[in-house]
Every structure is written in C-alpha cells, then in structure tokens.
Amino acid sequence: MRKVTLKAIYQHPITQKYVRRSGMAHAISVAYHAFGLAKEYDVNPDWASKAGFLHDIGHYEWYSDGEWDYQLYRNYDIHPIKGAERAHKLLVRLGEDKLAAKEISHAILFHTDSALPSGNYELSPLQKVVHLADEKDKQPDNLHHYRNIDSLKELLLIEELDKKIELILSEE
Ligand SMILES: [Fe+2]
Ligand SMILES: [Fe+2]
Numbered sequence: 001m002r003k004v005t006l007k008a009i010y011q012h013p014i015t016q017k018y019v020r021r022s023g024m025a026h027a028i029s030v031a032y033h034a035f036g037l038a039k040e041y042d043v044n045p046d047w048a049s050k051a052g053f054l055h056d057i058g059h060y061e062w063y064s065d066g067e068w069d070y071q072l073y074r075n076y077d078i079h080p081i082k083g084a085e086r087a088h089k090l091l092v093r094l095g096e097d098k099l100a101a102k103e104i105s106h107a108i109l110f111h112t113d114s115a116l117p118s119g120n121y122e123l124s125p126l127q128k129v130v131h132l133a134d135e136k137d138k139q140p141d142n143l144h145h146y147r148n149i150d151s152l153k154e155l156l157l158i159e160e161l162d163k164k165i166e167l168i169l170s171e172e
Helices: 006-011 013-022 024-038 045-054 070-076 079-094 098-109 125-137 140-145 151-171
Strands: none
Touching: 006 013, 006 045, 006 079, 006 151, 013 024, 013 045, 013 079, 024 045, 024 125, 024 140, 024 151, 045 079, 045 098, 045 125, 045 151, 079 098, 098 125
C-alpha cells in the first residue's frame, strides 16, 4: 500500500509553487514517461512516477529585467541539488516511506548531469528512468517548461496515473 499518492503531492502548496514554476504539464508528462519506462527497467513504478513528477521542483527563476536569463541559469543553476532536497523534505512531511523518499531524492539529484562531476559514473535503473523520461519530454528552446494545460485536466491526469500505479502494484 502506498503511503503517499501523487494526488497528495500534486495538491501540496510546495508543489504548486515550485513544480508549477518549471511547468506542471512537463512534470506530469515526465511522470507518465517514467511510469511507462519503469517496467522495462524493473523499477518501482510508484517511485519512478513520483521522481518524474518532482524532478524539476528545484528550479529557481533566473530573470534579469523581466526576461529569462539563460546565461545566469547556465552559470549558477543548482536545480537538481535543490530539487533533491526540496522533494525529500516534502515527501517526508507527507509521510512517505523513508527509503522511497531517499531513492526518489537521489533520482532527482541525478536526472541531469549538471550537478555531477565529469567522467564516467553509473546511474541506478531508477535514476536512468527519470533521466530518460525527462529527455523524452524535452522540446527545442526549452518550450517544455512553458507548456500549459488547464488545472482540471492536470488533476484528472494525476488521478489517472495514481490508478495505474495502484493497479500495477496490486498485480505484483
Ligand atoms: Fe531538470
Ligand atoms: Fe525537466
């Protein structure tokens, strides 16, 4: 039995503030991609979906003079680190299983190599799934961060994914 649903995460004010900042439609779509990849990589579909949904929760707004400043972002962004910590705190606060919270947080930390030292490193299957799910949703000029869907549709998609996860877990 899952301790925390995607719906509970989605509805939390922290999620609404920070996930919305980097794009709720992108977050939901990465959650779906991660769920889809979970079986192939033999990872927990619940953890994959949650990590996919929360992967960009660490974004900061890099604006100068009202315009998004890519140079500032490239030079100073630490969103995987910030996101790993923020998601972990949120999940624990919601009552998530401690191992799940740790694994999800690590997958967020490693979803992009911007927080990693250069060289060869081996990602765990869950970390790989979240990275690939994010890649699948990327659009030119970072348009994936600006896509919008109406909030009723967001909630329906989240509830739908919760049902899919529960169904798979009940079959295991
Ligand atoms: Fe990201
Ligand atoms: Fe992303």
